[in-house]
Amino acid sequence: MAQTHPEPIAATVPGNVPANPGISRWGVAWRKWWPYYAMMSPGILFFLIWHYVPIWQVQMAFEQVRIIPPNLWVGLKNFQQLFASPVFYQVILNTLIISAMKLLFVFPVPIIVALLLNEVRSGTLRKWIQSAIYLPHFLSWVVIAGVFIALLSPSDGAVNQLTQWFGFGPVNYMTNTGTIRWVLMASENWRSAGWDSLLYLAAIIAIDPALYDAADIDGANRWQKIRHITIPGITPTIATLFILNMGMFLSADLNQIINMQNDVNASTIDIIDTYVYRLGLQTGEYALATAAGLFKAVLGMALVLISHLVSKRLTGKGLW
Amino acid sequence: MTEAHAMRPARTPLERMEYLLIVSSLLLMVVVTVQPLLNLLALSLSDPSKVAGFSGLSILPDGFSPDVWLLLLQHPYVQRGILNSVFMTTASVILGTLGTALMAWGMSRPGLPLRRTLFIFVLVTIVFEPGIIPDYFLMKQLGLLNSYWSVILFKAVNAWYLIILVRFFEEIPQELIEAAEIDGANPFQIFWRIVLPLARPALATIALFYLVFHWNEFFHPMIYLNDQSKWPLQVVLRQFVIGGDKVAIVGADNANNNIGIGQINIRALKAGMILITILPILAVYPLILRFFTRGTMMGAVKG
Numbered sequence: 001m002a003q004t005h006p007e008p009i010a011a012t013v014p015g016n017v018p019a020n021p022g023i024s025r026w027g028v029a030w031r032k033w034w035p036y037y038a039m040m041s042p043g044i045l046f047f048l049i050w051h052y053v054p055i056w057q058v059q060m061a062f063e064q065v066r067i068i069p070p071n072l073w074v075g076l077k078n079f080q081q082l083f084a085s086p087v088f089y090q091v092i093l094n095t096l097i098i099s100a101m102k103l104l105f106v107f108p109v110p111i112i113v114a115l116l117l118n119e120v121r122s123g124t125l126r127k128w129i130q131s132a133i134y135l136p137h138f139l140s141w142v143v144i145a146g147v148f149i150a151l152l153s154p155s156d157g158a159v160n161q162l163t164q165w166f167g168f169g170p171v172n173y174m175t176n177t178g179t180i181r182w183v184l185m186a187s188e189n190w191r192s193a194g195w196d197s198l199l200y201l202a203a204i205i206a207i208d209p210a211l212y213d214a215a216d217i218d219g220a221n222r223w224q225k226i227r228h229i230t231i232p233g234i235t236p237t238i239a240t241l242f243i244l245n246m247g248m249f250l251s252a253d254l255n256q257i258i259n260m261q262n263d264v265n266a267s268t269i270d271i272i273d274t275y276v277y278r279l280g281l282q283t284g285e286y287a288l289a290t291a292a293g294l295f296k297a298v299l300g301m302a303l304v305l306i307s308h309l310v311s312k313r314l315t316g317k318g319l320w
Numbered sequence: 321m322t323e324a325h326a327m328r329p330a331r332t333p334l335e336r337m338e339y340l341l342i343v344s345s346l347l348l349m350v351v352v353t354v355q356p357l358l359n360l361l362a363l364s365l366s367d368p369s370k371v372a373g374f375s376g377l378s379i380l381p382d383g384f385s386p387d388v389w390l391l392l393l394q395h396p397y398v399q400r401g402i403l404n405s406v407f408m409t410t411a412s413v414i415l416g417t418l419g420t421a422l423m424a425w426g427m428s429r430p431g432l433p434l435r436r437t438l439f440i441f442v443l444v445t446i447v448f449e450p451g452i453i454p455d456y457f458l459m460k461q462l463g464l465l466n467s468y469w470s471v472i473l474f475k476a477v478n479a480w481y482l483i484i485l486v487r488f489f490e491e492i493p494q495e496l497i498e499a500a501e502i503d504g505a506n507p508f509q510i511f512w513r514i515v516l517p518l519a520r521p522a523l524a525t526i527a528l529f530y531l532v533f534h535w536n537e538f539f540h541p542m543i544y545l546n547d548q549s550k551w552p553l554q555v556v557l558r559q560f561v562i563g564g565d566k567v568a569i570v571g572a573d574n575a576n577n578n579i580g581i582g583q584i585n586i587r588a589l590k591a592g593m594i595l596i597t598i599l600p601i602l603a604v605y606p607l608i609l610r611f612f613t614r615g616t617m618m619g620a621v622k623g
Contacts, residue, residue, distance in 0.1 A: 043423030293451025
């Protein structure tokens with residue numbers, strides 16, 4: 001938390017507190033600052049209720065939920081049951097596979113898009129392209145899943161119509177366990193390859209133009225400039241975003257998958273979050289689902305903190 | 321954006337080829353992005369009797385008929401969804417923006433007691449998320465299940481947007497605020513008369529963030545609202561398009577007997593439904609382009 005205003009306000013400097021024996025330093029501070037706390041109170045209350053009460057309630061992971069309260073404390077029994085279930089391992093494996101695939105096949109795409117956009121000389125053309133490719137980022141996953149179901153339809157979908165020209169038979173990508181993970185990659189790219197390029201583009205703009213001028217004088221061509229100026233210039237941004245992405249490794253995007261999932265493909269793209277949802281809210285195994293959620297939350301927290309610290313150390317930028 | 325290498329010596333044919341390749345690959349990306357949406361639009365506007373074999377590649381309607389749109393927009397289930405979405409989104413945006421702004425204003429003041437503690441208090445919620453089951457139980461205990469308020473109040477203040485706004489408020493010149501304090505203005509007056517007018521672009525950005533987020537939200541309404549008449553458009557859409565629940569839209573009688581709305585091709589109805597759901601996003605899209613770009617930069621890494 002960088003303190004942007006190094007000079008403290010008079011009242012908080014101990015020496016400036018008027019010598020009034022009846023009122024403590026806290027009292028003086030309170031007199032000045034209570035209106036701010038009054039204004040912040042709705043926000044603070046929201047955080048307490050929606051974030052801190054659930055953190056407290058996570059103890060359910062160690063309990064047996066009974067119809068008539070109180071719940072019974074069972075220690076680690078829920079976790080033992082969880083780890084004894086082969087489904088849980090499958091779900092963890094799926095999460096890791098999907099996250100790894102996203103790191104390989106989704107993460108680099110916006111970098112390439114930013115490099116390409118930066119080469120477009122006409123400002124109008126570039127703005128026009130940007131306006132088009134940013135749009136899907138603002139659509140919900142329900143909508144995107146709907147678009148992809150239509151796009152990939154075996155009978156009339158655009159993709160199968162195209163592949164037919166090359167002599168391939170229709171494939172039902174949505175219900176094929178071999179292709180559904182690639183549908184996740186494609187839809188994630190469709191949604192955010194454009195928008196995510198913005199951060200890289202911003203980093204490219206920040207590169208000193210004199211470097212390009214000097215390269216021009218030396219007779220460098222486009223690729224040499226990209227390789228030796230642009231890419232080194234945005235490497236810190238790439239590193240930061242890569243590390244922060246690692247922090248989200250156990251998430252793999254519930255909103256995307258819950259809308260792409262169907263009875264046929266479920267086993268291949270069932271992730272921890274969808275498992276928690278199904279186990280808890282559909283089967284009613286509340287304690288078990290809470291335990292699975294807690295398992296993910298704790299590991300996720302460790303990942304986020306580690307990646308934040310690594311990012312701070314290496315690039316000076318972190319999550320906050 | 322950088323125009324640094326705009327003025328350069330004459331280009332060789334190879335360089336022109338490269339440039340052509342770069343621009344065409346970007347244009348291909350534009351086509352891939354926009355074509356699926358245009359295809360759905362064309363499908364929804366086609367003559368219902370001709371859509372059976374409508375190609376996924378086409379972007380022009382086959383014949384023209386507003387039937388699909390009219391049927392959907394007159395459908396009580398869809399109308400209800402639109403009203404629910406508009407109501408819940410509006411309430412969430414107002415509540416979220418106001419709550420975020422008020423909290424950010426306090427947290428941006430340098431001398432505020434416990435300022436650091438408050439930041440940690442907020443950051444903890446970003447790092448540790450206990451998951452959907454505790455959230456659900458909390459909602460149940462508060463008696464808010466199946467109430468609009470469950471969706472409106474749930475996580476009304478977003479930690480990321482809060483931090484973005486704090487950063488923005490910190491940039492307001494302290495002299496302005498101190499001068500107002502000397503003039504005897506209280507913190508409420510300073511917030512209302514100085515901070516809010518100065519921060520209008522930032523507030524617009526945050527409000528837009530909330531607007532897009534809440535309009536697109538389907539997961540929490542889906543798990544908190546049992547009553548179909550309370551569902552927002554996204555959940556209605558999900559039931560119809562993803563869940564394939566045709567009956568909800570066309571009615572059991574129509575679906576079984578192929579009459580009325582049941583005669584309309586289900587693909588065209590789905591396409592129309594998808595477009596109705598994204599229409600509000602398209603309406604604010606120029607604003608999004610104007611404000612989001614900057615807002616994302618303000619937040620440094622997170623959008």
